[in-house]
Amino acid sequence: MEQNASTIALTINSSFKFTELVASVTDNITQIVGFGEEEAHWISLSVRESVINAIKHGNKLDSNKAVDVMFIISEESITISVRDYGEGFDPRHIPDPLDPTNLLNPSGRGIFYMRTFMDEVDFSSHPQGGTIVKMLKKRIISETTE
Amino acid sequence: MEQNASTIALTINSSFKFTELVASVTDNITQIVGFGEEEAHWISLSVRESVINAIKHGNKLDSNKAVDVMFIISEESITISVRDYGEGFDPRHIPDPLDPTNLLNPSGRGIFYMRTFMDEVDFSSHPQGGTIVKMLKKRIISETTE
């Protein structure tokens, strides 16, 4: 269905110092796919948020634990999966950042941003443990790419 | 021996359009390790050369074949392994680019540059097939890093 799909896989240790690296891979890939500057920015933000969650909440900053990021790209879309090796969580039970009592919380907006900027965001548990966040963003194709 | 070593693993399909991506990961990593601008440039050149060889000579531009790049970093050094899924070759039997009869060859300088700029360059065959190029660059430590 998706012709010429490519997969890029990236694994880092759980340290925030690698978030820029993941972001720059993301920027490179969204440029290859042909996303515009603004879409590319929000995709990279969503990837950052998910990687930071994987490091912080999933792997609890244990730098021996890996975060696996997989990018599947085609001309029509980009799918990004971020996997950690943590205990998992129930994404239906996280506080709503728009609730007036949460409005001044210093945290709790990451997943909300991911859901706003990506077309699809799915959370699942890996059979061997840990969380997988899968995000999809479609590209509005205005002209044929080479 | 090497404290705080981190591993970054990156897998791409065999297409030249991903060489910039690998180079930008390399740049990010050499910056994290603390290499100076010039050393970082030559490390990224060496990585490019090895990835291009893996795509071109190893995987023979078959975009279904992967190139696996692994970076192992510590405060003292960076080790980069590039693996392809090709038929392998004997690195002792490649033409010497400095031989006067080869001086005007349009190709044949990649491995020579890698050997010039990196402290160690090793070629080996992966037990499951393909070539592994392993390159090491030490860092001259002038001050303690954070």
Next chain:
Amino acid sequence: MSLTINQRTTGDVSILDLSGKITIGAGSVQLREAIRKLIDSNNKNILLNVGDVSYVDSSGIGELVNSFTNTNKAGGILKLLNLTKKIQDLLAITKLLTVFETFTSEEEALKSFNK
């Protein structure tokens, strides 16, 4: 890289000109420090100029909220100047534009503190 903070004072308003990133790795800590120092030295009218902030993530937004809350708690007020389109978007979709007073003109912003 990271966040650069330049401090100016106009009347009784402290203006922080931020440039760079406010993300989990960079900027959040510096911003918190800068705000703490202002509050500690009793400067409670704070204007954050974010016009040159190139990247903000959810931690950065959280840090802006922190700055606002901490200033508030100390009996002061923190306002925002020169939102970029992206910061504007991030604040809008999390309903934080209802929390922050924001300005596109420094003059207007300064005036507003003395009302």
Next chain:
Amino acid sequence: MSLTINQRTTGDVSILDLSGKITIGAGSVQLREAIRKLIDSNNKNILLNVGDVSYVDSSGIGELVNSFTNTNKAGGILKLLNLTKKIQDLLAITKLLTVFETFTSEEEALKSFNK
């Protein structure tokens, strides 16, 4: 990104001002094309200004060699102007500085063609 080639003519010398990258993905093809066109239109004194070339890999060096050889074969001569430190290094360690005539001054380079 990629390579930008600007063409100028001074007397009977064609000067190509290159800026950007000459690597396997970018630039090599453009450079080859530009040289081919010059040779085809009988412009055989070629000066490549590489002062604004930010990145060259072994393919790029190979393409410089190609440019040199192709011009030579057509009875012309190709010289290099404004080597960056990095291009200089790449040429030096592969003994190509013995092949190319290189200049740091455009004036000197132009004069050399008319000797």
